[in-house]
Amino acid sequence: xxxxxxxxxxxITDVNEKQYLDLNSGISVSxxxxxxxxxxxxxxxxxxxxxxxxxxxxxxQSPQLHYAQLLxxxxxxSLDSVYFVNSGAEAIxxxxxxxxxxxxxxxxxxxxNAYHGSTQGAEALRSDDDFLRAFLPGLPGIxxxxxxxxxxxxxxxxxxxxIILEPVQAEIGVQTPKxxxxxxxxxxxxxxxxxxxxxxxxxGNGRTGALFAHQKYDVVxxxxxxxxxxxxxxxxxxxxxxxxxxxxxxxxxxxxxxTTFGGNPVCCASAHAVLKTITDEKxxxxxxxxxxxxHSLLKHPxxxxxxxxGLMMAVELTKRKYLKHVVSQTIxxxxxxxxFLFNDRSFRLAPPLIISHDQIHEAAHKLLSAxxxxxxxxxxxx
Numbered sequence: 001x002x003x004x005x006x007x008x009x010x011x012i013t014d015v016n017e018k019q020y021l022d023l024n025s026g027i028s029v030s031x032x033x034x035x036x037x038x039x040x041x042x043x044x045x046x047x048x049x050x051x052x053x054x055x056x057x058x059x060x061q062s063p064q065l066h067y068a069q070l071l072x073x074x075x076x077x078s079l080d081s082v083y084f085v086n087s088g089a090e091a092i093x094x095x096x097x098x099x100x101x102x103x104x105x106x107x108x109x110x111x112x113n114a115y116h117g118s119t120q121g122a123e124a125l126r127s128d129d130d131f132l133r134a135f136l137p138g139l140p141g142i143x144x145x146x147x148x149x150x151x152x153x154x155x156x157x158x159x160x161x162x163i164i165l166e167p168v169q170a171e172i173g174v175q176t177p178k179x180x181x182x183x184x185x186x187x188x189x190x191x192x193x194x195x196x197x198x199x200x201x202x203x204g205n206g207r208t209g210a211l212f213a214h215q216k217y218d219v220v221x222x223x224x225x226x227x228x229x230x231x232x233x234x235x236x237x238x239x240x241x242x243x244x245x246x247x248x249x250x251x252x253x254x255x256x257x258x259t260t261f262g263g264n265p266v267c268c269a270s271a272h273a274v275l276k277t278i279t280d281e282k283x284x285x286x287x288x289x290x291x292x293x294x295h296s297l298l299k300h301p302x303x304x305x306x307x308x309x310g311l312m313m314a315v316e317l318t319k320r321k322y323l324k325h326v327v328s329q330t331i332x333x334x335x336x337x338x339x340f341l342f343n344d345r346s347f348r349l350a351p352p353l354i355i356s357h358d359q360i361h362e363a364a365h366k367l368l369s370a371x372x373x374x375x376x377x378x379x380x381x382x
Contacts, residue, residue: 002014002020002331002336003015005017007022007030007034007035008033008034008035009033009034009035009036009352009354010022010033010034010351010352010354010355010356010359011034012034012336018334019334020331020334020335020336021334021335021336021359021362021363021366022034022335022336022351022352023335023336023337023349023350023351023363024336024337024338024348024349024350024351025229025350025351025352026233027202027228027338027348027350028202028207028228028229028312028350029228029229029231029233030229030232030233030352031205031206031207031229031232031274031278031352031353031354032229032232032274032277032278032283032352032353032354033352033354034233034352035233036232036273036274036277036354038273038276038277039232039233039270039273039274039277041273042269042270042272042273043234043266043269043270043273045269046063046265046266046269046270047266049265050265051264051265051266052261052264052265053265055084055259055260055261055262055263055264056255056258061263061265061268062265063265063266063268063269063272064084064263064265064268066268066272067082067268067269067271067272067275068082070272070275070276070279071238071240071275072240074211074212074275074279075212075224075240076220078220078222078242079220079221079224079240079241079242080242080243081240081241081242081243081245081246081247082238082239082240083238083239083240083241083246083249083257083262084236084237084238084259084262084263084264084268085227085236085237085238085239085259085262086235086236086237086259086261086262087117087227087235087236087237088116088117088199088201088225088226088227088228088237089116089117089118089119089122089237090117090119090237090259090262091201091225091226091227091237091238091239092116092117092119092121092122092125092164092199092201092225092239093117093119093121093122094225094239094257095162095164095197095223095225095239096108096121096122096162096164096197097249097256097257098195098223098239098241098245098246098248098249098256098257099161099162099195099197099223100161100162101248101249101256102161102195102245102248103161103162103193103194103195104161105158105159105160105161105194106140106141106159106161107141107142107143107157107159107160107161108125108141108142108143108160108161108162108163108164109142109143109144109145109155109156109160109162109163109164110125110126110127110142110143110144110145110163110164110165111127111144111145111146111147111165111166111169112127112144112145112146112147113127113128113147113169113171113172113342114126114127114147114165114166114169114171114172114199115170115171115341115342116164116166116199116201117201120135120138120139121139123135123138124138124139124142125142125164127144128342143155145163147165147169147172147175147177147181148175148177148178148179148181150179150181150184153184153185153188154188156185156188156189156192156194157192157194158192158193160192160194161194161195162194162195162196162197162222162223163185163189163194163195163196163197164197164199165185165197165198165199166198166199166200166202166203167182167198167199167200167203167208167213167214167216167217167219168202168203168208168213168309168312170202170203170312170340171340171341171342171343172340172342172343173307173314173316173340173342173343173345173346174307174308174309174312174313174314174346175307176307176308176309177217182214182217182219183217183218183219185219186219186220189222195222195223196219196221196222196223197221197222197223197224197225198213198214198219198221198223198224198225199225200212200213200214200224200225200226201225201226201227201228201237202228202312202350203309203312204226204227204228204229204230205226205228205229205230205274205275205278205284206229206278206283206284206287206310206353207229207287207309207310207311207312207350207353208287208309208310208311208312209284209285209287209288209291209309209310209311210284210310211278211279211284212224212226213309216309216310222241222242222245223239223240223241223245224239224240224241225237225238225239225240226238226239226240229274230271230274230275231267231270231271231274232270232271232273232274233270234266234267234270234271235267236263236264236267236268236270236271278353283353283354284353286353287310287311287353288310290311290353290355290357290360291308291310291311291313293357293360294306294308294311294313294349294360294363294364295308297360297361297364297368298315298364298367298368300368300371300372301318301375302317302318302319302322302326302371302374302375303315303316303317303318303371304316304317304318304345307346308349311349311350311351311353311355312350313348313349313350314340314343314346314347314348314349315346315347315349315367316343316345316346317345317346317347317371317374319345319378320344320345321378322371322374322375322378323339323344323345323346323347325370325373325374325377326347326367326370326371326373326374327339327347327370329369329370329373329374330347330366330367330370332370333366333369333370334366335362335363335366335367337349337367349363351363
């Protein structure tokens with residue numbers, strides 16, 4: 001257990017003054033590192049102006065407007081309306097509700113081994129019965145298909161309100177779309193009138209090397225969900241769609257989704273600073289070179305495979321028994337990595353996008369040292 005004293009840039013310092021290179025970003029949240037000066041400045045400026053007032057449209061709040069304008073300027077013209085919420089899970093809930101409201105259909109399809117949040121609706125999209133059994137009965141009308149298996153796309157029918165999927169599956173250990181899978185899903189949705197919802201909660205804001213992963217894989221969703229790195233460390237999420245679709249929340253019933261703190265002006269000011277910094281400084285355009293450098297350095301006998309989409313990476317080990325030793329020893333070495341929910345042979349690398357080439361070399365040194373340690377533990381026993 002690490003007791004945090006402070007965090008700045010790429011590093012977190014504990015109460016014993018030990019410094020750790022952050023290779024996890026709080027699970028892809030701190031994409032600009034910790035306490036980025038642009039973010040801190042935006043937060044301070046907004047706090048000194050106003051904080052919460054009203055959120056249901058009675059008050060025009062410029063941080064919401066400025067962020068929405070900036071965000072949609074980088075998206076397809078069909079994604080022109082932003083609904084602010086508090087988190088990624090609530091963004092998924094809003095997308096599920098909007099899909100049902102728009103289509104009048106009862107079924108939602110998700111992919112196996114995906115994670116979309118822990119509220120009851122978002123949790124119902126999970127496929128692992130061992131976890132869900134404790135919370136039954138679940139939300140009805142949910143079914144599952146396998147990511148990258150185009151032979152199952154016929155299960156998307158005229159009864160399906162939406163398919164919700166990640167453009168890159170995160171918690172199974174970074175599985176990227178193969179053979180134009182996302183385009184095939186898009187085509188099937190067009191054929192059946194099903195809404196395509198892409199969960200960009202982990203992949204957004206430059207993580208994969210494009211500003212949003214659907215742009216990298218050349219598809220346009222009907223609804224996109226974002227959160228995590230959106231707020232630069234403050235809690236905020238959103239779902240984005242076209243205005244005609246979003247306007248359905250204003251009638252039958254009016255106030256189709258209500259969220260007291262959605263669009264909090266301080267969080268929106270922070271989100272605006274995040275997006276503006278990434279785009280102004282072209283930080284996302286440096287991600288692929290950094291990804292390539294990681295691949296070139298992470299060579300070790302106990303590494304089976306390194307999978308990635310930009311700086312969203314999974315390092316799979318040859319044996320499951322190595323994993324806990326690599327994670328714990330890497331932390332001991334002064335770098336922070338983490339596990340995945342649905343892959344017990346791989347560890348997560350999701351450093352802040354601002355990581356320098358020198359820091360990537362530092363990270364690789366600490367990781368490879370931890371792998372040496374893990375390998376020795378079992379060489380001694382054999």
